[in-house]
Amino acid sequence: MALSGVEIFKHLPKTNCKKCGHPTCLAFAMKLAAKQATLDACPDASEEAKAFLGAASEPPIKGITIGAGDKALKVGEETVLFRHEKKFVNPCGFALLIKDTDADIEAKAKAVADSEIERVGQKLRVELIAVENASGDAGKFADAVKKAASAAPNAGVILVSSSKAALEAALPALAGKKPLIDGATAENADDMVALAKANGASLAVRADGLDALSALTEKITAGGFKDIVLDSGARKPKDMIEQYTQIRRAALKKGMKALGFPIISFAVNSDPFVEQALASVAVAKYASVVVLSDISKWKTLGLIALRQNLYTDPQVPMQVSQNVYKVGDASANAPLLITTNFSLTYFIVLGEVENSKVPSWLAVMETEGLSVLTAWAAGKFTAAKIAQYIQESGVESRISHKELIIPGYVAVLSGALEDKLPGWKITVGPREANALPAFLKNKTAAA
Amino acid sequence: MAFVVPKETYNGKVYEVEIGTGPRAVKIGGEATLPFLAFEGAVPNKPVIAYEIQDVPPEDWPQTIQEVYKDVSSDPAKWAKYCQDELGAQMIALRLIGTHPDRQNRSAEDAAKTVKDVLSAIDVPLIIMGSNNAEKDAQVLKSACDAASGKNCLIGKAQEANYKTVVASAMASGHKLIAMSDLDVNLAKQLNILITQMGFDKDKIVTDPMSSALGYGIEYTYSVMERIRSAALFQNDQTMAPPMVNDVGMYVWKVKETMAPEADQPAWGPVADRGIGWEATTAMGFLMAGSDLLIMRHPKAVETVRKMIDELV
Numbered sequence: 205m206a207l208s209g210v211e212i213f214k215h216l217p218k219t220n221c222k223k224c225g226h227p228t229c230l231a232f233a234m235k236l237a238a239k240q241a242t243l244d245a246c247p248d249a250s251e252e253a254k255a256f257l258g259a260a261s262e263p264p265i266k267g268i269t270i271g272a273g274d275k276a277l278k279v280g281e282e283t284v285l286f287r288h289e290k291k292f293v294n295p296c297g298f299a300l301l302i303k304d305t306d307a308d309i310e311a312k313a314k315a316v317a318d319s320e321i322e323r324v325g326q327k328l329r330v331e332l333i334a335v336e337n338a339s340g341d342a343g344k345f346a347d348a349v350k351k352a353a354s355a356a357p358n359a360g361v362i363l364v365s366s367s368k369a370a371l372e373a374a375l376p377a378l379a380g381k382k383p384l385i386d387g388a389t390a391e392n393a394d395d396m397v398a399l400a401k402a403n404g405a406s407l408a409v410r411a412d413g414l415d416a417l418s419a420l421t422e423k424i425t426a427g428g429f430k431d432i433v434l435d436s437g438a439r440k441p442k443d444m445i446e447q448y449t450q451i452r453r454a455a456l457k458k459g460m461k462a463l464g465f466p467i468i469s470f471a472v473n474s475d476p477f478v479e480q481a482l483a484s485v486a487v488a489k490y491a492s493v494v495v496l497s498d499i500s501k502w503k504t505l506g507l508i509a510l511r512q513n514l515y516t517d518p519q520v521p522m523q524v525s526q527n528v529y530k531v532g533d534a535s536a537n538a539p540l541l542i543t544t545n546f547s548l549t550y551f552i553v554l555g556e557v558e559n560s561k562v563p564s565w566l567a568v569m570e571t572e573g574l575s576v577l578t579a580w581a582a583g584k585f586t587a588a589k590i591a592q593y594i595q596e597s598g599v600e601s602r603i604s605h606k607e608l609i610i611p612g613y614v615a616v617l618s619g620a621l622e623d624k625l626p627g628w629k630i631t632v633g634p635r636e637a638n639a640l641p642a643f644l645k646n647k648t649a650a651a
Numbered sequence: 652m653a654f655v656v657p658k659e660t661y662n663g664k665v666y667e668v669e670i671g672t673g674p675r676a677v678k679i680g681g682e683a684t685l686p687f688l689a690f691e692g693a694v695p696n697k698p699v700i701a702y703e704i705q706d707v708p709p710e711d712w713p714q715t716i717q718e719v720y721k722d723v724s725s726d727p728a729k730w731a732k733y734c735q736d737e738l739g740a741q742m743i744a745l746r747l748i749g750t751h752p753d754r755q756n757r758s759a760e761d762a763a764k765t766v767k768d769v770l771s772a773i774d775v776p777l778i779i780m781g782s783n784n785a786e787k788d789a790q791v792l793k794s795a796c797d798a799a800s801g802k803n804c805l806i807g808k809a810q811e812a813n814y815k816t817v818v819a820s821a822m823a824s825g826h827k828l829i830a831m832s833d834l835d836v837n838l839a840k841q842l843n844i845l846i847t848q849m850g851f852d853k854d855k856i857v858t859d860p861m862s863s864a865l866g867y868g869i870e871y872t873y874s875v876m877e878r879i880r881s882a883a884l885f886q887n888d889q890t891m892a893p894p895m896v897n898d899v900g901m902y903v904w905k906v907k908e909t910m911a912p913e914a915d916q917p918a919w920g921p922v923a924d925r926g927i928g929w930e931a932t933t934a935m936g937f938l939m940a941g942s943d944l945l946i947m948r949h950p951k952a953v954e955t956v957r958k959m960i961d962e963l964v
């Protein structure tokens with residue numbers, strides 16, 4: 205939580221000795237608040253002040269990394285309750301729950317390994333596997349973890365077990381891989397913390413209700429262990445929204461350290477549609493790890509899209525740079541299409557041009573990342589601007605024809621464009637990009 | 652530090668709007684808290700889902716969804732009754748899409764007849780929407796309002812370009828009104844002000860912030876809705892206090908994810924499940940942002956979201 209200068213000032217020596225290079229302690233406090241100075245510049249600051257300001261400069265919700273290497277998942281460090289205030293920081297991770305009693309552990313882990321989907325130029329996937337010690341047997345658990353981890357080497361691992369023996373058996377296979385142990389309860393906290401510490405793991409802490417949960421994390425952090433993830437026990441959508449909102453508010457607005465950790469949510473249901481809906485609640489309402497019992501492709505696609513959408517920057521639309529892109533092995537007489545530089549628009553259109561298998565030129569015009577109709581309505585995708593761009597882009601020297609295909613939604617521009625681009629033929633394409641393959645195939649067949 | 656439930660204090664609340672008549676009339680809105688946070692404010696009504704039907708067969712809907720209604724969709728009254736009796740619809744949303752000049756260009760009289768037929772087939776409340784052609788809607792909605800006089804329908808959509816005529820028609824025959832603006836908090840506020848300046852009661856408006864599908868701009872709608880709701884609750888801005896409606900189905904069932912066969916998109920899984928999931932997930936997003944009324948198409952998506960709503964309130 206950001207501190208004001210006055211709050212910081214209260215903890216300084218108040219001697220105005222100037223050793224920090226500032227005329228008064230208050231002036232120094234102001235610089236600290238603005239993050240333009242650090243406390244070590246004051247030689248006389250007390251240990252109490254250091255502890256207080258140190259804690260205050262930590263993010264209100266701790267960042268936690270699960271897994272190792274460039275595929276590791278980092279969650280937490282969120283700073284707001286509403287995405288219109290500021291971009292949500294670290295997209296939540298998805299985990300597939302695998303039981304050590306399942307017959308098809310490898311196949312399930314393989315599904316995680318193969319879950320990558322490309323959307324709007326980003327490669328997205330299910331990042332984690334959660335292996336549950338459903339058998340209660342330590343050897344079986346260790347075996348399952350080993351199988352799952354080797355079938356999905358890039359996935360972070362969550363060990364769902366409260367049995368010390370089972371965890372001791374399973375953890376060696378994950379050395380250096382920063383697993384998440386899930387976890388600790390009031391009964392076993394000491395053992396679990398010791399295990400997590402010894403194995404470089406983070407620890408999910410579970411209790412029913414936020415009273416019990418915060419009391420438990422307070423006890424654990426007092427011992428110096430802070431790599432914590434919270435499980436409030438919420439399994440129904442109403443409890444999820446209420447408890448996760450309270451956790452986020454307590455951390456961000458009340459500065460409550462005991463709840464300043466990412467949340468793990470078990471959005472598990474036997475009906476795949478209900479599970480997807482439940483997981484949508486968790487994604488929107490502050491979960492940092494969302495555990496699913498099934499990752500059918502259709503289901504993951506929807507959830508990945510929702511996560512991607514909600515975690516985009518509300519101030520800046522995702523954009524691609526202005527350019528005339530060559531799609532496939534386009535020759536000088538390949539068709540030329542124009543669109544705007546909103547990432548979503550570009551990737552949809554690019555995808556369909558690729559689908560058509562007709563090599564083409566795709567001119568992407570800078571419109572501040574607005575979609576076709578939005579850019580048109582905002583006066584950034586007008587006949588005059590398109591004409592100017594075409595002339596300045598140098599595309600005329602790369603192609604041997606003068607025909608420009610424009611989006612169907614801006615058909616009204618065709619007349620004005622022909623006036624402004626003498627010698628050019630303007631062809632109105634289909635409205636929706638998914639009609640482009642047929643359109644382009646037709647065109648080349650006719651030519 | 653002991654845990655104290657961090658509660659917000661709200662200064663305003665959402666208007667409660669009743670739609671329909673008789674025992675099956677439905678109330679939406681009325682909440683005095685952010686979505687589903689019953690621990691700090693009243694949530695008197697559950698969000699409601701209306702089944703979308705239209706005046707002409709849904710030839711432009713994807714196959715997966717056309718299929719569901721193939722035995723009834725040639726007759727709007729039958730279609731409405733099917734949704735009510737077989738699917739348990741709490742509300743029907745009739746879109747008079749066939750009146751669009753680029754479609755069948757049906758007349759205002761045709762539209763009035765359809766409205767009458769549908770109304771006599773159902774006893775759940777009816778939403779009546781034009782074809783989203785501002786000019787034509789002005790005439791069409793006028794006849795539709797007259798035809799539905801006394802039925803306390805929800806009429807839409809009044810937009811900047813045509814609100815005067817639409818508001819006048821809804822007012823004359825005692826209906827509630829959907830006011831839609833272009834995904835912008837200030838435009839939504841301004842339209843509500845313009846409408847109330849005509850003498851239309853502010854507690855008879857339902858705001859349509861303009862929806863967008865999952866993967867196609869849902870985040871814009873989401874944030875506009877959160878901001879509208881915050882203005883109503885925290886600042887007690889009464890021009891932002893109408894309940895909110897989301898037109899889900901019409902945006903969802905035209906995106907590629909709800910249509911592309913698995914053969915073309917092997918990484919996306921079967922199109923039937925994908926489409927249902929896409930509609931349900933889009934609707935869930937809107938619920939999280941404060942939706943009070945969802946207009947949807949696929950029964951399985953509706954069933955899923957209803958289950959969630961029942962657990963949420």
Ligand code: B12
Pocket residue numbers: 521541542543544546548549552553573574575576577578579580581582609610611612613632633634635636637638640833834835838861862863867868871902
């Ligand atoms: C999200 C959104 C916004 C966002 C901007 C998002 C962005 N980055 O562009 C925000 C909130 C900022 C916004 C603002 C405005 N918006 Co706006 N917005 C939308 C919305 C809901 C979705 C747009 C979108 O993302 N579409 C998805 C992309 C992928 O679509 P697309 O670029 O058109 O691409 C498709 C096709 O055009 C085609 N295609 C694309 N390129 C090509 C190329 C070729 C050759 C071919 C053949 C096809 C093709 O393929 C794509 C997929 O099929 C639409 C309504 C809707 N549901 O569609 C309104 C809409 C575009 N907005 C509209 C308006 C009026 C505005 C504003 C002027 C109003 C306002 N609120 O002030 C402002 C202008 C912004 C400004 N800076 O001044 C209107 C435009 C009206 C019109 N018919 O011209 C629309 C249609 C809403 C409406 N009234 O119905 N908007």
Ligand code: SF4
Pocket residue numbers: 216217218219220221222223224225226227228229230232245246247248249
């Ligand atoms: S060095 Fe420390 S005590 Fe001296 S003026 Fe600066 S802040 Fe105050």
